[in-house]
Amino acid sequence: MPAIAVIGAQWGDEGKGKVVDLVAEKADVVVRFSGGDNAGHTVINRFGKFALHLVPCGIFSPNSVSIIGNGVVINPEVLFQEMDMLAAAGIDTKPGHLLISDRAHVIMPYHVILDDLEEGLRGGKAIGTTKKGIGPVFSDKVARLGIRVGDLLDKGFFEQLRTVLDYKNLLLTRVYGVQPLSLIKIYEDYQKHAARLKPYVCESTAVLDEALKAGKTVMLEGAQGTMLDPDFGTYPYNTSSSPIAGGASLGSGIPPRAIARILGVFKAYCTRVGGGPFPTEIPGEMGEFIRERAQEYGATTGRPRRCGWFDAVAARFSQRVNGFTGMAITRFDILDTLESIKVCTTYKLDGKMVTDFPSSITTLERCEPVYEELPGWQTETCGVRKFSNLPEAAQAYVNRLEELVGCPTNLICVGPERSQTIVKKRLF
Numbered sequence: 001m002p003a004i005a006v007i008g009a010q011w012g013d014e015g016k017g018k019v020v021d022l023v024a025e026k027a028d029v030v031v032r033f034s035g036g037d038n039a040g041h042t043v044i045n046r047f048g049k050f051a052l053h054l055v056p057c058g059i060f061s062p063n064s065v066s067i068i069g070n071g072v073v074i075n076p077e078v079l080f081q082e083m084d085m086l087a088a089a090g091i092d093t094k095p096g097h098l099l100i101s102d103r104a105h106v107i108m109p110y111h112v113i114l115d116d117l118e119e120g121l122r123g124g125k126a127i128g129t130t131k132k133g134i135g136p137v138f139s140d141k142v143a144r145l146g147i148r149v150g151d152l153l154d155k156g157f158f159e160q161l162r163t164v165l166d167y168k169n170l171l172l173t174r175v176y177g178v179q180p181l182s183l184i185k186i187y188e189d190y191q192k193h194a195a196r197l198k199p200y201v202c203e204s205t206a207v208l209d210e211a212l213k214a215g216k217t218v219m220l221e222g223a224q225g226t227m228l229d230p231d232f233g234t235y236p237y238n239t240s241s242s243p244i245a246g247g248a249s250l251g252s253g254i255p256p257r258a259i260a261r262i263l264g265v266f267k268a269y270c271t272r273v274g275g276g277p278f279p280t281e282i283p284g285e286m287g288e289f290i291r292e293r294a295q296e297y298g299a300t301t302g303r304p305r306r307c308g309w310f311d312a313v314a315a316r317f318s319q320r321v322n323g324f325t326g327m328a329i330t331r332f333d334i335l336d337t338l339e340s341i342k343v344c345t346t347y348k349l350d351g352k353m354v355t356d357f358p359s360s361i362t363t364l365e366r367c368e369p370v371y372e373e374l375p376g377w378q379t380e381t382c383g384v385r386k387f388s389n390l391p392e393a394a395q396a397y398v399n400r401l402e403e404l405v406g407c408p409t410n411l412i413c414v415g416p417e418r419s420q421t422i423v424k425k426r427l428f
């Protein structure tokens with residue numbers, strides 16, 4: 001069985017936690033392929049409620065293997081806290097059940113400090129990062145200044161750290177005027193981390209190659225969302241690793257042609273956290289109503305999320321760059337009480353209709369959404385399990401989204417529990 005990628009199709013926080021948890025149940029191997037602890041996947045299953053930041057959702061299936069792939073950046077302390085939390089809930093986090101790529105980059109103390117300082121420097125143009133050190137660690141990866149999990153276990157680690165830290169301390173003291181960091185302290189702390197990480201570290205591409213050759217089901221677990229991609233997102237208001245289907249191959253070492261199914265996770269409306277343009281943002285009471293009803297607050301930072309109507313211009317672009325084979329529409333029940341629901345079908349720019357998502361944020365900021373208004377269903381859907389049992393207006397909403405996005409719907413989520421899911425088209 002070839003691989004299936006589960007991809008955030010909007011600005012992140014699409015409710016991927018529930019979807020990846022559902023799909024992971026059927027997978028033999030689950031790989032996280034991008035991002036770091038900026039992600040927060042909320043999972044509710046028979047073991048309880050969890051906010052996972054680094055550990056893949058496959059961890060709940062006793063017979064599957066969960067891999068933190070090469071495309072992920074790891075803050076060891078956060079990872080250990082998460083492993084301890086899972087172990088306390090009776091979840092197996094032993095080596096073998098959980099594996100870590102030796103190529104994954106490590107978040108160092110200076111990355112977290114620099115994330116905060118860089119945001120401060122941007123002033124009113126701050127990106128609104130999660131301040132987890134994500135931008136700085138990925139910058140170091142590309143600048144060839146990074147420290148990888150494998151490096152922590154290497155006897156050359158001290159020298160490597162000394163070279164990098166000399167440079168980082170110059171930056172901290174001369175550019176930002178803050179205190180330098182201690183080489184010995186970081187070295188000793190990360191030596192301890194290395195000892196705990198060691199049994200989990202592997203050449204993950206070999207594990208995945210073997211699994212694919214044996215016909216096992218591999219799930220590639222996305223983090224963040226397409227509109228936060230460094231290439232295709234609302235640059236520079238984006239994250240620093242690729243959350244799209246192409247990133248799933250890159251961040252795991254699975255060949256692109258092994259990924260046969262790409263499930264795009266869309267919320268039934270849109271949200272965005274942090275700065276940057278958001279054409280369908282709903283101002284005032286309606287936006288607040290959705291935020292409160294859906295409890296749209298960040299799982300990682302607790303920040304209130306900006307709420308907006310479904311943006312089909314962005315969604316079509318997302319479909320174009322990902323090639324989704326199907327959609328999962330999440331948080332559908334949030335719309336249950338509304339009299340009517342808006343969907344943005346095009347943008348208007350200088351009096352002209354724009355159907356392509358602009359690459360420039362200054363252009364995007366000038367775009368006005370053009371809405372189509374669909375009737376609401378004003379009926380509770382959280383108990384519905386079959387598409388044909390949804391109210392007619394709810395079915396019409398789903399069908400319209402399919403037309404606009406240009407792909408079929410596999411799953412519709414009508415509540416946070418695993419069981420609160422409508423399978424419109426089978427995934428497996």
Ligand code: IMP
Pocket residue numbers: 011012013038039040127128129130131132134135223224225228237238239240273274275
């Ligand atoms: P960073 O990834 O912490 O550098 O943040 C860059 C941008 O991506 C900010 O606007 C964040 O709010 C956003 N972001 C990062 N991770 C997530 C996520 O998991 N969900 C939603 N937004 C995110």
